[in-house]
Amino acid sequence: MLKEIICTVCPMGCNISVEGEGENIASIKGYNCNRGIEYGKNEFAHPVRILTTTVKAADDNILLPVRSSKPIPKELIMECMSEIKKVRVAGKVKRYEVIIQNICGSDADIVATGSLE
Numbered sequence: 001m002l003k004e005i006i007c008t009v010c011p012m013g014c015n016i017s018v019e020g021e022g023e024n025i026a027s028i029k030g031y032n033c034n035r036g037i038e039y040g041k042n043e044f045a046h047p048v049r050i051l052t053t054t055v056k057a058a059d060d061n062i063l064l065p066v067r068s069s070k071p072i073p074k075e076l077i078m079e080c081m082s083e084i085k086k087v088r089v090a091g092k093v094k095r096y097e098v099i100i101q102n103i104c105g106s107d108a109d110i111v112a113t114g115s116l117e
């Protein structure tokens with residue numbers, strides 16, 4: 001399998017081509033530094049993303065911005081979004097307060113990036 005990846009580690013945005021199967025990488029091309037090699041390998045074998053979204057307050061008209069405390073495996077993102085959609089926050093919420101602990105067993109928490117008074 002060949003995967004074309006844009007490296008997002010720095011603004012150069014190198015186009016990295018990674019070829020392999022599963023976690024076995026046969027070749028990697030297009031990087032301009034060692035950080036790109038690492039990024040390309042991880043993105044090929046085990047892509048992760050910081051999840052950024054909103055949760056609803058008890059009053060449906062208010063949205064609280066949240067994000068994951070660490071990158072989440074890409075294959076868990078949709079499941080995490082389903083869990084987040086079920087949540088309604090009530091009362092005061094401080095910035096960086098944990099809204100959901102260990103979401104979907106990912107070891108990441110969903111934390112507020114804004115506050116509610």
Ligand code: SF4
Nearest residue numbers: 007010013014032036
């Ligand atoms: S490969 Fe290196 S130079 Fe290219 S975008 Fe990634 S970090 Fe930047």
